[in-house]
Amino acid sequence: MKLIGLAWGLLSIYGSLLSFDRFTSPAVAQCVQADISVQYNISGSQEPTERTNDVDFQNTGACHGNVSVTTGVQGNVGGNGRVRQNRIVRHRIENGNGNNSYSDHSIVQIKSNPAIDVYNAADNLKY
Numbered sequence: 278m279k280l281i282g283l284a285w286g287l288l289s290i291y292g293s294l295l296s297f298d299r300f301t302s303p304a305v306a307q308c309v310q311a312d313i314s315v316q317y318n319i320s321g322s323q324e325p326t327e328r329t330n331d332v333d334f335q336n337t338g339a340c341h342g343n344v345s346v347t348t349g350v351q352g353n354v355g356g357n358g359r360v361r362q363n364r365i366v367r368h369r370i371e372n373g374n375g376n377n378s379y380s381d382h383s384i385v386q387i388k389s390n391p392a393i394d395v396y397n398a399a400d401n402l403k404y
Contacts, residue, residue: 307340307341307342307385308340308341308343308344308345309345309346309384309387310336310368310384310386310387311346311387312334312346312366312368312387312390313346313347313348313390314347314348314350314351314364314389314390315350315391315392315393316330316352316362316364316391316392316393317351317393317394317395318352318362318393319352319353319355319395320353320355320356320360320395320396320397320400321355321357321400321401322357322358322359322360322396322400324359325394326353326360326361326362326392327359327360327361327362328362328363328364329363329365330366330390332390333366333367333368334369334384335368336370336371336384337370340384343370345368345370347368349364349366351364355397357400364390370384
C-alpha cells in the first residue's frame with residue numbers, strides 16, 4: 278500500500294510542477310509528454326524481477342501548450358517464484374490544425390519508472 282502511495286505522491290509532485298507554469302508568463306508554452314509509472318515486487322523470491330518498460334514517445338514537432346501523461350502501476354505481492362513484469366507504452370502527439378509556426382519549440386519528454394524489489398522472507402515459511 279505504501280508503494281501505491283509513493284506512486285500517487287510522484288504523480289502529485291509532477292502535477293504541482295505542471296501547475297507552476299500558471300505563475301509564470303512564457304511567450305509560448307512548450308508541449309510535455311510524460312510517462313510516470315512504478316513496477317514493484319514484494320515476495321520471497323531471491324531472484325531479481327525481470328522487467329521491461331518500453332516507452333515510445335512520438336511527435337510531429339509542431340506543438341505548443343499541450344500536456345499528455347500516461348501512468349501505470351504493476352505490482353506483485355507474495356509468492357516465491359520468478360516474477361516478470363512487461364510494460365509497453367506508445368505515446369504520440371500530433372498537430373491537428375496544420376499550424377507549424379511553433380515547430381521550433383522542443384517537446385519536453387519525461388520518463389519516470391522506479392523499479393522496486395523487496396524480499397519478504399515470510400513468503401518462504403513452511404507450516
